[in-house]
Amino acid sequence: MAAQKAMVKKNHYGKNTPLIREAYNSIKNMIFEHKLAPGQRLVYQDLAKILKISQTPIINALNRLLQDGFVAYENYCGFYVKPMDVQEVWDAFGIREAMEVYAVRQAIERWSPEGMSLLAELLRQHEKCVPRQYTNEKFRLDTEFHLQIVTMSGNLVLRRLLRRNFEHIFMRVRLENYAPERMKASAEEHHRLLERMRKKDALGSIDIVRNHIQNARDQVIHCLVSEEQGETEAATLS
Helix, strand or coil: HHHHHHHHHCCCCCCCCCHHHHHHHHHHHHHHCCCCCCCECCCHHHHHHHCCCHHHHHHHHHHHHHHCCCEEEECEEEECCCEEEEEHHHHHHHHHHHHHCCCCCHHHHHHCCCHHHHEEEHCCCHHHCCCCCHHHHHHHHHHHHEEEEHHHHHCCHHHHHHHHHHHHHHHHHCCCCHHHHHHHHHHHHHHHHHHHHHCCCHHHHHHHHHHHHHHHHHHHHHHHHHHHHHHHHHHHHC
């Protein structure tokens, strides 16, 4: 473990080589696909075998993921997928709300038929996807709808930041208990938002966005609390 700690410090600012990028993307995808769950230990020797990449790029990739907040590191425990707590979820959604309110206002100011047509198409794709549980595909379609609004605002930095915000929520919280009714309500909110934006109603659009994000926040917190209660009950029974 001492050797691992030393390597973490030594490679913390390693160069971004193609192997490090490959390792970074592969590990991140494993977290995204829920092959690695929040709280799960990340043993770099095991990851090296699975990904068929030497240990040094794996360690550098884990350090990049550490810097990005997707994993954490503790002495004598090593790396693990960093779970979210209720406070961080609350904070993340607060940031998301501020970003999207700004994006909607700017998108309406820069309103274009082409942008609205693409937003409407993304909404149609989102409404067609009706899984029993919140899936990677549902996440992708939900994200792309919101990111299109940011694209319409013309702020590419904001788009990158919002995408990262989405990734943290999806990758670091178990969403198995995400209510199907909430997915249906979310689609209806998207539809109302599209109609308000078509009419260039900035205040109405912002109001819908605020409520939409707050409703999503409450559902994610519900999933998080349900998971913690389940773990407590399981520990009690054991």
